[in-house]
Amino acid sequence: MKYYKRIIWFICSRLFIACCVLGLMITAFYYAMNASNIYVVLKDGMAKRAQVIMMGENRDEMGRYFTPSYIQGGDPDLANGLAGNNPYLYYYDITGFDHRLEMKWVWCWPWEDVAQATVVERIPAIDGKIKSSVRTAALEAGYTASPPAWKTVKYTVTLVKKDGRWIVTEMNGIEVIN
Numbered sequence: 001m002k003y004y005k006r007i008i009w010f011i012c013s014r015l016f017i018a019c020c021v022l023g024l025m026i027t028a029f030y031y032a033m034n035a036s037n038i039y040v041v042l043k044d045g046m047a048k049r050a051q052v053i054m055m056g057e058n059r060d061e062m063g064r065y066f067t068p069s070y071i072q073g074g075d076p077d078l079a080n081g082l083a084g085n086n087p088y089l090y091y092y093d094i095t096g097f098d099h100r101l102e103m104k105w106v107w108c109w110p111w112e113d114v115a116q117a118t119v120v121e122r123i124p125a126i127d128g129k130i131k132s133s134v135r136t137a138a139l140e141a142g143y144t145a146s147p148p149a150w151k152t153v154k155y156t157v158t159l160v161k162k163d164g165r166w167i168v169t170e171m172n173g174i175e176v177i178n
Contacts, residue, residue, distance in 0.1 A: 030110030
């Protein structure tokens with residue numbers, strides 16, 4: 001009987017350890033899967049946001065990345081871009097830009113539908129030229145022949161999972177980096 005107890009205890013302890021390791025592996029897998037999905041949504045969404053602000057792109061595609069409430073009034077830069085109240089749309093013809101997004105931190109439990117991330121958005125190069133029709137006004141306003149630099153900003157982003165995909169609900173600039 002003594003040997004049976006030892007054998008059962010040995011098997012149970014090893015089974016418990018195996019279950020703990022398997023549980024940790026599953027949790028790590030789902031965390032990594034969510035983190036990579038969040039990165040893709042943020043990268044594509046922030047690039048689309050910059051296209052709307054600088055190039056006047058159609059904002060309908062932003063619904064794939066941002067909630068309607070965020071698009072309507074959650075972002076002052078986006079609101080100004082949609083209204084045409086920025087120098088990129090008014091004074092310049094922007095043909096392209098180099099968009100960079102660096103994820104500093106992300107936290108998303110596999111069993112929750114809300115995630116937090118901290119990202120830094122950079123646009124180191126903007127291709128474009130001043131519009132000839134407003135060249136004089138732009139130079140008088142202090143703008144140059146090349147488009148002004150995009151502010152490098154560190155954001156905290158809140159995302160929710162709706163219908164199996166992540167979507168940005170809130171984005172707050174916490175630091176302007178130069």
